[in-house]
Amino acid sequence: MSAGTLYDKVWDLHRVADLPGGGSQLFIGLHLIHEVTSPQAFAALRDLGLSVRHPERTVATVDHIVPTTSQARPFADPLAEEMLATLERNCAEHGIALHGLGSGRQGIVHVIAPELGLTQPGMTVACGDSHTSTHGAFGAIAFGIGTSQVRDVLASQSLAMAKLKVRRIRVEGALQSGVYAKDLVLHIIRRLGVKGGVGYAYEFAGPAIAALSMEERMTLCNMAIEGGARCGYVNPDAVTFAYLKGRPHAPAGEAWDRAVAWWSSLASGPEAVFDDEVVFDAATIAPTVTWGITPGQGIGIDESIPTLEQTEPDERPIAEEAYRYMDLRPGTPIEGVPVDVCFIGSCTNGRLSDLRAAAAIARGRHVAPGIKAFVVPGSEQVAAAAEAEGLDAVFRDAGFEWREPGCSMCLAMNPDRLEGRQISASSSNRNFKGRQGSASGRTLLMSPAMVAAAAVSGHVADVRRFLGPPTDGAPSPTAPAALETAAIRA
Amino acid sequence: MSTTPFPSGPILGCRGRGVSVPGDDIDTDRIIPARFLKCVSFEGLAEGAFADDRAERADHPDGPHPFDRPEHRNAAILVVNRNFGCGSSREHAPQALMRWGIRAVIGESFAEIFFGNCLALGIPCLTADHESVLALQGAIAADPAAVLQLDLQPPAVTLLTGGEPRVWELQVADGPRRMLLSGEWNGTAQLVAHDAELRATAARLPYLSGFALG
Numbered sequence: 001m002s003a004g005t006l007y008d009k010v011w012d013l014h015r016v017a018d019l020p021g022g023g024s025q026l027f028i029g030l031h032l033i034h035e036v037t038s039p040q041a042f043a044a045l046r047d048l049g050l051s052v053r054h055p056e057r058t059v060a061t062v063d064h065i066v067p068t069t070s071q072a073r074p075f076a077d078p079l080a081e082e083m084l085a086t087l088e089r090n091c092a093e094h095g096i097a098l099h100g101l102g103s104g105r106q107g108i109v110h111v112i113a114p115e116l117g118l119t120q121p122g123m124t125v126a127c128g129d130s131h132t133s134t135h136g137a138f139g140a141i142a143f144g145i146g147t148s149q150v151r152d153v154l155a156s157q158s159l160a161m162a163k164l165k166v167r168r169i170r171v172e173g174a175l176q177s178g179v180y181a182k183d184l185v186l187h188i189i190r191r192l193g194v195k196g197g198v199g200y201a202y203e204f205a206g207p208a209i210a211a212l213s214m215e216e217r218m219t220l221c222n223m224a225i226e227g228g229a230r231c232g233y234v235n236p237d238a239v240t241f242a243y244l245k246g247r248p249h250a251p252a253g254e255a256w257d258r259a260v261a262w263w264s265s266l267a268s269g270p271e272a273v274f275d276d277e278v279v280f281d282a283a284t285i286a287p288t289v290t291w292g293i294t295p296g297q298g299i300g301i302d303e304s305i306p307t308l309e310q311t312e313p314d315e316r317p318i319a320e321e322a323y324r325y326m327d328l329r330p331g332t333p334i335e336g337v338p339v340d341v342c343f344i345g346s347c348t349n350g351r352l353s354d355l356r357a358a359a360a361i362a363r364g365r366h367v368a369p370g371i372k373a374f375v376v377p378g379s380e381q382v383a384a385a386a387e388a389e390g391l392d393a394v395f396r397d398a399g400f401e402w403r404e405p406g407c408s409m410c411l412a413m414n415p416d417r418l419e420g421r422q423i424s425a426s427s428s429n430r431n432f433k434g435r436q437g438s439a440s441g442r443t444l445l446m447s448p449a450m451v452a453a454a455a456v457s458g459h460v461a462d463v464r465r466f467l468g469p470p471t472d473g474a475p476s477p478t479a480p481a482a483l484e485t486a487a488i489r490a
Numbered sequence: 491m492s493t494t495p496f497p498s499g500p501i502l503g504c505r506g507r508g509v510s511v512p513g514d515d516i517d518t519d520r521i522i523p524a525r526f527l528k529c530v531s532f533e534g535l536a537e538g539a540f541a542d543d544r545a546e547r548a549d550h551p552d553g554p555h556p557f558d559r560p561e562h563r564n565a566a567i568l569v570v571n572r573n574f575g576c577g578s579s580r581e582h583a584p585q586a587l588m589r590w591g592i593r594a595v596i597g598e599s600f601a602e603i604f605f606g607n608c609l610a611l612g613i614p615c616l617t618a619d620h621e622s623v624l625a626l627q628g629a630i631a632a633d634p635a636a637v638l639q640l641d642l643q644p645p646a647v648t649l650l651t652g653g654e655p656r657v658w659e660l661q662v663a664d665g666p667r668r669m670l671l672s673g674e675w676n677g678t679a680q681l682v683a684h685d686a687e688l689r690a691t692a693a694r695l696p697y698l699s700g701f702a703l704g
Contacts, residue, residue: 015691017684023669027692043530122697147532230603413525432517435524439542
């Protein structure tokens with residue numbers, strides 16, 4: 001059983017009571033809400049005659065259903081308009097801050113809470129969205145919840161929860177040029193599986209993690225849930241504190257020093273005990289692309305779609321289903337697979353550094369004929385910062401559309417969606433069947449820079465070929481995956 | 491679509507026909523595609539249950555999706571394989587299943603958020619080993635009209651046929667099982683009642699006071 005980890009310390013601090021059923025009641029420090037999973041929770045609250053216990057610890061924005069072309073009200077889609085109007089009504093009635101369209105602070109919930117300094121180390125963060133794991137990048141314990149639990153948090157600022165086990169994922173070495181946090185997390189999920197994290201919180205640690213920026217850590221923790229782990233986190237350090245300093249909701253003055261001391265005290269110490277540990281070597285990881293219908297079906301850009309013989313026996317049925325659905329033959333190199341639509345954005349990869357990495361590839365190049373490519377900043381602040389440094393012009397000149405902030409084609413609850421059997425290169429987080437809005441649409445997950453490389457190539461391409469003048473006419477070779485050390489200690 | 495009342499009070503088990511939806515890693519986008527989430531109420535979600543999978547199977551040589559087969563109409567117990575309900579946290583997924591008529595799910599394993607969402611609706615998710623699940627799915631295929639009796643104390647499912655009943659042991663963690671048996675699964679009132687404990691917890695979290703002194 002884990003002890004002395006950040007997870008244990010934050011859990012103990014927030015444990016309100018032990019429940020007769022066997023779980024614990026956990027205090028929630030920050031409750032983020034949005035238009036999709038909150039309306040029924042407010043309705044239930046009303047039915048129970050309860051009020052919001054801590055409206056000042058509840059923050060709302062609108063992201064899933066907003067169009068990214070014209071955001072003028074009322075929306076063309078009456079259902080989307082009704083959802084936003086309901087959120088506005090609920091927030092007004094209960095005194096909850098809503099960062100709405102045009103406020104300068106609207107955006108994807110997992111992008112705006114960090115950039116406003118709302119997400120801080122040592123907090124518990126809950127939101128009716130599975131990618132709430134993103135906030136673990138700050139050393140918060142953050143997890144997605146369903147609507148009944150949104151109701152519970154609104155009513156009591158707490159939840160009934162069972163404690164998770166803790167697995168440390170140590171990543172040694174350094175990521176190569178052209179390999180990003182997205183590749184790292186796709187690689188981890190490929191190795192540990194989409195069910196590997198069920199029952200665990202993932203602590204990401206080691207030199208390769210310490211070297212990541214906060215935005216990269218958010219990408220990593222964002223997809224912990226795709227590996228089955230309800231939350232993932234990184235211990236807070238100087239990188240975390242530098243990011244937070246000066247943000248609107250961050251402590252200031254003497255309170256800042258007290259905050260840093262408290263945050264630092266929560267990190268897993270050398271004496272921490274983990275239920276499990278896995279070790280990876282960052283240097284062996286190549287740009288990674290999914291070829292199938294789960295985020296675990298990923299391969300390096302220099303690999304081919306695995307054959308059934310190369311697939312673990314119990315993974316073969318889903319591999320066969322993926323071959324059929326994706327219409328991709330086993331043994332085919334992933335590089336060169338043609339794409340129709342290229343999407344840069346989402347709570348995984350819609351931040352400024354993501355747009356910069358993609359713009360570096362797009363600059364001076366042009367989207368290939370017949371390809372629809374578009375960039376959706378993760379928030380109004382990201383959009384403003386990108387525009388201030390001219391990234392919008394870089395993308396437009398290269399033939400990309402530059403859109404308004406929102407969840408966009410990650411999940412197709414808005415007008416952005418695939419049509420028919422279109423295949424997308426996407427910087428989002430899920431390649432499930434039908435995920436991007438067409439029941440037969442297909443998704444290849446990859447980093448934003450890889451999406452840009454696919455857009456200008458017309459097919460899946462190795463981004464390393466686009467980075468600077470190659471010294472010997474070819475990208476640096478990657479070590480075979482077999483060299484990776486993935487020792488699992490029980 | 492079911493006319494059985496939604497779960498309430500203590501859940502001791504349930505009884506009804508079974509329906510198998512085989513396959514690993516069936517995510518919540520498949521259980522309820524995102525377009526059905528454009529709503530401010532859960533009513534009417536039943537028609538969205540597995541909507542795209544059902545459409546895909548409409549003219550399939552192997553026949554329609556299990557949810558479209560007449561012999562599974564009014565089924566109450568869903569039998570699935572590994573990592574059922576992975577992906578999005580949308581409670582719309584168990585809501586759609588519940589409104590279709592499902593009152594319990596038996597599988598090899600469940601994604602955590604889905605499990606918690608089911609628990610919050612009073613729908614037990616119980617696990618069994620691979621062989622038992624395959625045997626149960628086989629028994630449902632052989633006799634779709636057979637009634638299953640699911641019990642939580644002890645956790646087991648019994649296939650009631652004309653002959654000797656067949657019994658499979660099931661697993662469910664003690665906490666959720668007790669919450670279902672006691673009716674505490676619908677625990678908002680209990681959480682709210684811990685007012686003093688909530689205040690005490692808030693008082694020891696320095697960020698709630700902006701890291702003010704004392």
